[in-house]
Amino acid sequence: METSNRDSIIAYCLAPLNLNPNSEAMRETVRRLDHALKTFQSQAGRPVAVDFSQMPSLVINEAAHGYE
Template identity: 85%
Template sequence: METSNRASIIAYCLAPLNLDPNSEAAREVTRRLDHALKTFQAQAARPVRVDFSRMPSLVINEAAHGYE
């Protein structure tokens, strides 16, 4: 799997627009995309809560696996 940083992702997304990199519009859209990517990464990295009390019990027959 290829890893990418935010700058390369933003450059890839903006390439078809042929924006002048020194223009105010390019700086603003870069800033907004960077913020969106940071927010997405922060949300995706959050741990997921699992309520094990609502899960049915699983009984393993230890004798069938050789554990007695």
């Protein structure tokens, strides 16, 4: 998994959240996701393809978690 591919995966995952791209929270979230993907890649031992177009959308209900 190349860096550009990781960047695409991270952007895809974060897009529904509409986070401010210049915020510290966004930078930290991207850093953590990048680390998680690198770790997964190293543990998998080979590139793993994921077709996100076949995955159902996930709706986060912040009110259910008390983050209104």
